[in-house]
Amino acid sequence: MCYYPFMASQKTTAKNDRNGGFVLGRERFAKISAVEGIELSGAMKKRVRDADRKGLSAEARRAAIIRAHSKG
Numbered sequence: 001m002c003y004y005p006f007m008a009s010q011k012t013t014a015k016n017d018r019n020g021g022f023v024l025g026r027e028r029f030a031k032i033s034a035v036e037g038i039e040l041s042g043a044m045k046k047r048v049r050d051a052d053r054k055g056l057s058a059e060a061r062r063a064a065i066i067r068a069h070s071k072g
Contacts, residue, residue, distance in 0.1 A: 043068070 024032070033039070040048075047068060051061045 047064060051064060056064065
């Protein structure tokens with residue numbers, strides 16, 4: 001599953017109580033993505049800034065990404 005790095009919380013090593021895993025923060029995930037050769041496009045960066053400015057929930061952010069990539 002592809003993950004939008006700016007969607008992660010700011011916590012870089014927060015323990016996830018539900019499944020015992022860890023949450024990667026935006027900066028850490030961006031560094032990992034860069035190693036893999038994955039970079040955000042200008043449109044993706046703008047979408048993140050807009051979502052941050054509007055204070056969108058995770059669900060609303062996902063819906064915005066789906067709308068941006070859906071046909072029609």
